[in-house]
Amino acid sequence: MTTTQLPTAAEPRRVEVPKKPPRRQREGAAWVFLSPWVLGACVLTLLPMAVSFYLSFTDYDLFNSPNWVGLRNYTQMFTEDPRYWRSVGATLMYVVIAVPLQLALALVVALALKNMKHGRAFYRSAFYAPSLLGASMSIALVWRAIFNDGGTVDNLFGTGGWVNKPGWALFAVALLTVWQFGAPMVIFLAGLQQIPGELYEAAEVDGASRWRQFLSITVPMLSPVIFFNLVLQTIQAFQVFTPAFAVSAGKGGPADSTLFYTLYLYDRGFVASHMGYASAMAWVLLIAIGAITAVLFRTSRSWVFYASEGDR
Template identity: 55%
Template sequence: MSSTGGLRELTRPAPRRGTAYKDNRAAYAFLAPWLLGIVLITIGPVLVSLYLSFTDYNLLQPPDFTGLENYAEMFGDPKFLASLKVTLTYVVLSVPLQLALALGLAMLLDRGLRGLSLYRSVLYLPSMLGASVAVAILWRQVFGSAGLVNQFLGWFGIEGQGWISNPSTALGTIVLLHIWTFGSPMVIFLAGLRQIPRMYYEAAEVDGAAPLRRFRSVTLPLLSPIIFFNLVLQVIYAFQSFTQAFIVSSGTGGPSDSTLFTTLYIYKEGFGRFHMGYASAMAWVLLVVVAAFTAVNFWASRFWVFYDD
């Protein structure tokens, strides 16, 4: 009887192609809102902005196709070039310092402290609040002429300054704000550290390796994929920073354009002067810059990222 049933199973015709589609109708129905969202909210506006980048468009009149005029104007615009310089400076300074602080705190928490869940939650809070308007306003007050930083320096007889109103220090305050949002990469580093087998550290100790040597020869190589993951994400996030510079500089990018991020300049041109075509062109150039940095990171990863096969 069982052999007959097995024979029937073997000789049963394969289901037709339409049957598999009908069986998946429920899945397509559940995916429909997401698919509509990505087409209407993401892909659609992206393609429209690409078209607008070749036009003169002020929101009030139909777009007027101008070809590459916006791109030619952009690379002769000193404010745009200055905004790129400010953004690159911000990324180069803030991302490595943020990742270094996140890794240091993750290694400290990896020692098995009592109340680890509480510490992890408290240290993660800056990542949730760092990009908010309220924290940016607080940051502006902290580094103001009568802020907490100057009050602290006054205890030691040091005369403070207007850190935000000084072109040489204004960008540094925003860099510190970005470094302060270390919570997200810290949690990822902590998860990566928990995956490193302890036998490697024990073998290094037997060989007489000092803590710094164990960090260089064991922790960094085995954690390099996590470092690479955090690096790519944080570089992309840093290029997209907007709220901090907008609030701290009151939407001007000052003083003397020292905090004029490219995203802020795009906002000012698009929604301040209604140069939507020009703003779209700048947005696409920024996209190319971010893609180039990401590609360079992936290319360079072959020289320092090690995967445990």
């Protein structure tokens, strides 16, 4: 007599979960991928900064060994160099003029593009193009020709060349910066597109005018973007070099009216071969930009509004 064996239920199949590699091995892989950036930061940024900090306490002329002089470069800078303070004044004047005008123009154009129904992409690219070209030496030389004696401005208005007048040369350089409003304009446009349209519809129902909508809705909702552009453009303005170098032929004239800080730093370091003095100037500029940025962040608490108080 034969017996049949009943089929048994299939046993559940075990799925082996791959083990994670050890933590040390994962960290090693991360450092391998980060190594190009870390190497570049150390060799191209941190090491030059350390050397510059050391040279700021020395008398170094690029040809002989550095000679330690302590704080002499700093004391000479603040107490014995009138051109240094003229460069500080010219730079501050430039920042005060160029940055607000550039941001105001960028915001106006962004508002116009936001309400444009046709051709927005073309005009956005056209207005952004000067931001890509304006920092080049060729554009700066063309700008100098426009504002020089016998140039376009002189022929149209008969005022003479701005670049040869101490009271007008700085304005010519500032206008070149204002003309490069494309980058902040694109950022403003992106911020404007994030403002809910329901806010404007509710304001219209309440009878608010366009100006009241701008002050009560657009500006508060756009304040984080305004703050971002303000910080970014202020830092860039303190480091302006190419326009002043091209307009004044590297001299900062006329009468030191375009002797910006970075231009005078270049003159001390690479023209006069006082690299120790130039290094001290560079560190003072770094500290000044850091202090101004900290002040902007501190004051932003009273006028920058975020989506919730927890984000502030």
